[in-house]
Amino acid sequence: MVLGGLFEANGYHSSAWLLPGAQDKAPTDVDYFRRIIQIAEAGLLDFFFLADTPAARTENLDAWTRGPLYMNMLEPITLLSALAGTTAHIGLGATASTSFYEPFNVARLFASLDHISHGRAAWNVVTSANDFAARNFGLDRLPPHDRRYARAREFLHVVRGLWDTWEDDAFIYDKANARMFEPSKFHVLDHQGEFFKVHGALNMARPPQGSPVIFQAGASETGKAFAAETAEVVFGTGATMEEALAFYRDLKGRMPAYNRHPDALKILSGVSIVVGDSEAHAREKWASWQDKVHIDIGLLYLKTDLETDLSDLPLDEPVPPHRVPATSNHHQVYFQEIAGLIHQGLTLREVCRRYNRSKAIFFGDAAQVADQMQAWVEAGACDGFMIAFPVLPDSLVEFTTQVVPELQRRGLFRTAYQGTTLRDNLGLRRPASRHAR
Amino acid sequence: MVLGGLFEANGYHSSAWLLPGAQDKAPTDVDYFRRIIQIAEAGLLDFFFLADTPAARTENLDAWTRGPLYMNMLEPITLLSALAGTTAHIGLGATASTSFYEPFNVARLFASLDHISHGRAAWNVVTSANDFAARNFGLDRLPPHDRRYARAREFLHVVRGLWDTWEDDAFIYDKANARMFEPSKFHVLDHQGEFFKVHGALNMARPPQGSPVIFQAGASETGKAFAAETAEVVFGTGATMEEALAFYRDLKGRMPAYNRHPDALKILSGVSIVVGDSEAHAREKWASWQDKVHIDIGLLYLKTDLETDLSDLPLDEPVPPHRVPATSNHHQVYFQEIAGLIHQGLTLREVCRRYNRSKAIFFGDAAQVADQMQAWVEAGACDGFMIAFPVLPDSLVEFTTQVVPELQRRGLFRTAYQGTTLRDNLGLRRPASRHAR
Numbered sequence A, B: 001m002v003l004g005g006l007f008e009a010n011g012y013h014s015s016a017w018l019l020p021g022a023q024d025k026a027p028t029d030v031d032y033f034r035r036i037i038q039i040a041e042a043g044l045l046d047f048f049f050l051a052d053t054p055a056a057r058t059e060n061l062d063a064w065t066r067g068p069l070y071m072n073m074l075e076p077i078t079l080l081s082a083l084a085g086t087t088a089h090i091g092l093g094a095t096a097s098t099s100f101y102e103p104f105n106v107a108r109l110f111a112s113l114d115h116i117s118h119g120r121a122a123w124n125v126v127t128s129a130n131d132f133a134a135r136n137f138g139l140d141r142l143p144p145h146d147r148r149y150a151r152a153r154e155f156l157h158v159v160r161g162l163w164d165t166w167e168d169d170a171f172i173y174d175k176a177n178a179r180m181f182e183p184s185k186f187h188v189l190d191h192q193g194e195f196f197k198v199h200g201a202l203n204m205a206r207p208p209q210g211s212p213v214i215f216q217a218g219a220s221e222t223g224k225a226f227a228a229e230t231a232e233v234v235f236g237t238g239a240t241m242e243e244a245l246a247f248y249r250d251l252k253g254r255m256p257a258y259n260r261h262p263d264a265l266k267i268l269s270g271v272s273i274v275v276g277d278s279e280a281h282a283r284e285k286w287a288s289w290q291d292k293v294h295i296d297i298g299l300l301y302l303k304t305d306l307e308t309d310l311s312d313l314p315l316d317e318p319v320p321p322h323r324v325p326a327t328s329n330h331h332q333v334y335f336q337e338i339a340g341l342i343h344q345g346l347t348l349r350e351v352c353r354r355y356n357r358s359k360a361i362f363f364g365d366a367a368q369v370a371d372q373m374q375a376w377v378e379a380g381a382c383d384g385f386m387i388a389f390p391v392l393p394d395s396l397v398e399f400t401t402q403v404v405p406e407l408q409r410r411g412l413f414r415t416a417y418q419g420t421t422l423r424d425n426l427g428l429r430r431p432a433s434r435h436a437r
Ligand SMILES: Cc1cc2nc3c(=O)[nH]c(=O)nc-3n(C[C@H](O)[C@H](O)[C@H](O)COP(=O)(O)O)c2cc1C
Pocket: A006, A050, A051, A052, A053, A095, A124, A125, A126, A127, A128, A129, A216, A217, A218, A219, A220, A221, A222, A223, A224, A235, A236, A237, A270, A330, A331, A332, A333, A386
């Protein structure tokens, strides 16, 4: 079972920063992140992952100050580079947007992280999903969904081409003959496509993993097609086992069309995990966190993800279904989850409270949580989990000291890191250079 | 006296990697760089600097394999992020090109490095000077020199605007009232210029230094005007004290026109330092390194920096002056140095051997090297030095264990780090936010 962790400074719950134990200034405190990742590595997690969006929100500030999503954070690639030195085994994954970077710069940053971490880098290829980001890069709004994916596909193709500039054994350091590299093992990329023209070469030896591991989280039709063709780890969606199962079958079923074996892609279900002395205790903890979420923040998440503002509506009456927009341009799965809650006839307040960005929540003591994880994997709903730890460091400590040992006892999770690279640990093949003979 | 170090994996001399003590694979070995920076910090250097160009050479590979300039290197910002954790005082400077990055991404990467290092980041603002880089970013060649500087000026203006998104005390972490930040201390940048349109905000608290320190190395008229207006550290050019003096007076003399006090800018002369038991011994060492430089590499440097190919000419005859091009688009000072050597009537081989990219070379035992450094600073030729260490780790060890103590005895250099940030150590003021009241 693959276990990745999705980390936000004080935790993924939007009221985590309000709890008495929450550390002030955590979002920009590298020493705090060092402590967190060391706990994650002691728990043998496959990887430590940082989501990203290249923008602060510039509207609704009085609401965002109550649960400041992405308003203050370190840049993920620099943070992971810093964390590489305090860890030795855990994978290091970060998001970088294909809509707002140049392929050469992304190729270099992740190749460098892969060298710096001795083969532990992963890149989450996203197309971004908010207009605040677009405005930082000269646009008024995001390009349409399909155009973003067309660019992403070409972007990844160029990046992979650049990573293959040098064959694995191109650098020979032959001092006697004053030859540092073998020129025949150097390959210039000559790419001319719809979005990019790159005639050049990466100035760095091939990454230790050949290619940093490619993560994706697309859930739309286009996103799934792109993942089936190119991704190696996908953060699956589905708040129930049935939804996750359907997603899993759908995505893996698309792979043969791209000549890929289903094992070449690991699907991890996004899940929040709340460990307590009992299921009731765990649910009480979650409810106490939910109670602290300011209604303004709940409304803002809805506004962001439903792409429409519902704040004029009364809180304790059902949301009129005609207020759901006809189509979405951002996160389609989030959009559908909210639409579904509205169509159930819930009040606005209840929609806010229930909405969890299409992640399941596993409540219980260690054995109960392990039961649910085991059930999902055995049913074929996922290859593992992408765990959003609600409150840090507590949720992480509870998980690694209680649930991980339980999974180990059941033979479902490693008892030591086996491989030396993230690929090894995930059971993914190291890609051969396209130029290797 | 300010002392910065310019680091290349095995050293700045192009035959450093051929020496018996040179470590293989140094260019991509973060642990090697950790050892080097710790020596530099033990020697109390102000900063550790990494030059950069975003491209490998794609031509003349048989020559580049003999002295592979920028063919294999870690990306500097990720490398410095990794090195931040193994050091506590030394400044961390890297180049990033305004021609091939987006302002938002640069603002973020350096602000993040500044947080990660607790206030030790510096950005060397360059416009790039080779067409290999241009071809990685969709262009056939570099834009003209003046256009590059026009973009650089606007780029820096945008980056500084983004660093001022949040006032210093904007993040308050008021848990009782559920307010993480003070919305009135958040400022959206609304920029519309010739090159960039940015309506947005940085998603990170203001950098600890207010602004990472701004480095520059422009030597052309446009470059000096830009530096006089905006730079805080400039790598001066001048292979002799007279040239350095002229550069110093020229640049500092331009500052009042921009309402800047000359002390707000430190000019560091680029210099190679070779310490021996005696001056003769030091010169012998240098000569032995020069002897190892393959003639193909010498010719390539000339081709790159003179922007014309001289390899058809006989090696042991004077270079005909009509072979010097009329104008240059890349490094103008390098161009002029080579032109000067040719106009002296030197043979092609001698031009190759003498050319040192407009850096002085200080030869001698520790006292003699210190004498020269003292003389330059006391004459007003510079505020300190940007030292290109020819051979690593040897040249650095010799300098820090022999020359630094000599400078300390003379009261010319610190005996301990005093400040907590790079700005403090350089004696540069922390800029107030443009929005502070
Ligand atoms: C666990 C997880 C992490 C994600 N991280 C990011 C992220 O860091 N940045 C981002 O823009 N989108 C992120 N997404 C969103 C996806 O990249 C994707 O845009 C979204 O699932 C919508 O799918 P679609 O692009 O196919 O419409 C994440 C999604 C999941 C499930």
